[in-house]
Amino acid sequence: MDQKTVFVTIVAMLAVTYIPRMVPLVVLASRTLPGPVVRWLSYVPAAVLSSMLFPALLLRDGSLDVSFDNYFLWAAVPAFILAWRTRSFFGTVALGMALVAAGRWFIG
Amino acid sequence: MTIPGVADESSGSPMLSAARQVAPIVMGYLPVGAAYGVLAQQAGLSLLNTVLMSVLVYAGSAQLIAVGMFAAGLNPASIVATTFVVNLRHLLMSASLAPNLRSWNKCELALFAYEVTDESFAVHSMRFARGDLNKTICFGINALAQLSWILASFVGFFAGASIPSVEPLGIDYALPAMFIALLVMQMKNGLHVLVAGFSGLLAILLNKAGADQWSVILATIIGATFGAGVESWTRKQSL
Numbered sequence: 072m073d074q075k076t077v078f079v080t081i082v083a084m085l086a087v088t089y090i091p092r093m094v095p096l097v098v099l100a101s102r103t104l105p106g107p108v109v110r111w112l113s114y115v116p117a118a119v120l121s122s123m124l125f126p127a128l129l130l131r132d133g134s135l136d137v138s139f140d141n142y143f144l145w146a147a148v149p150a151f152i153l154a155w156r157t158r159s160f161f162g163t164v165a166l167g168m169a170l171v172a173a174g175r176w177f178i179g
Numbered sequence: 180m181t182i183p184g185v186a187d188e189s190s191g192s193p194m195l196s197a198a199r200q201v202a203p204i205v206m207g208y209l210p211v212g213a214a215y216g217v218l219a220q221q222a223g224l225s226l227l228n229t230v231l232m233s234v235l236v237y238a239g240s241a242q243l244i245a246v247g248m249f250a251a252g253l254n255p256a257s258i259v260a261t262t263f264v265v266n267l268r269h270l271l272m273s274a275s276l277a278p279n280l281r282s283w284n285k286c287e288l289a290l291f292a293y294e295v296t297d298e299s300f301a302v303h304s305m306r307f308a309r310g311d312l313n314k315t316i317c318f319g320i321n322a323l324a325q326l327s328w329i330l331a332s333f334v335g336f337f338a339g340a341s342i343p344s345v346e347p348l349g350i351d352y353a354l355p356a357m358f359i360a361l362l363v364m365q366m367k368n369g370l371h372v373l374v375a376g377f378s379g380l381l382a383i384l385l386n387k388a389g390a391d392q393w394s395v396i397l398a399t400i401i402g403a404t405f406g407a408g409v410e411s412w413t414r415k416q417s418l
């Protein structure tokens with residue numbers, strides 16, 4: 072594929088990515104939304120974060136992996152506890168990374 | 180409501196606070212952005228197009244999928260359509276951030292929207308929930324995050340396959356670990372925990388059913404509807 076076609080594709084990707092990011096903010100921020108909509112939106116952060124997180128922890132190459140060497144899954148347990156107890160953003164990331172690295176070093 | 184440890188992160192100068200809060204995002208973006216740069220180079224993209232995609236599109240998973248499709252020689256229309264579906268989840272994220280930003284003008288909102296990613300959304304929704312609406316911090320976090328993403332794609336393009344593997348350091352776990360922390364901070368009551376568990380398991384089922392590109396958006400819509408439904412049902416019961 073020539074670079075000009077790639078560039079045109081990238082511009083089209085910009086349009087289809089930016090419009091869904093922009094329209095709700097510009098349209099909704101200035102309005103008073105009905106109660107049920109606000110309630111619905113208040114569940115979006117929890118729902119969207121876990122829909123991205125769970126597959127990252129539990130799926131490997133598209134299949135469920137709860138085996139001992141799935142470090143992503145097991146490192147999540149202490150990371151969850153630390154996050155819950157300390158509310159430390161940075162501490163949770165550091166602990167998670169350290170556990171995954173340790174698993175790979177010492178267990179393989 | 181002040182949460183110890185979290186409140187500290189917003190004290191001091193705004194740019195310093197932005198730098199502190201953006202650090203985990205940057206740690207996650209550097210390896211993923213570099214991986215994107217490597218794959219873009221191998222897919223035959225020019226340096227300019229590789230960096231432009233990070234500047235103009237700025238969406239990690241969509242960019243990785245797109246370079247794979249370029250490498251496979253798929254037609255541009257299907258690359259654009261896939262990008263649309265993969266990034267449609269940001270519509271829900273923007274909608275959920277919107278009620279917090281009533282005092283912002285349209286230009287500020289349009290600029291802020293440009294840098295709504297999974298990671299920036301997660302950090303901002305946590306900040307807004309604790310009442311931190313400082314604009315300098317908002318735009319500082321977004322600018323530093325995207326800058327790190329652009330730089331990483333640039334480095335990846337040049338370093339190619341010779342960049343060292345990040346796996347021994349566990350850096351590939353930075354983003355999942357960040358989502359863990361951010362998810363926990365969204366848990367305001369038992370119903371939030373229920374919604375999170377429900378949506379997460381649903382996303383896995385949808386992935387298994389082959390709807391991988393739709394899984395996040397579908398699981399989010401159904402999960403939030405479930406939460407709002409249970410909430411109004413329990414309200415009626417308690418009347």
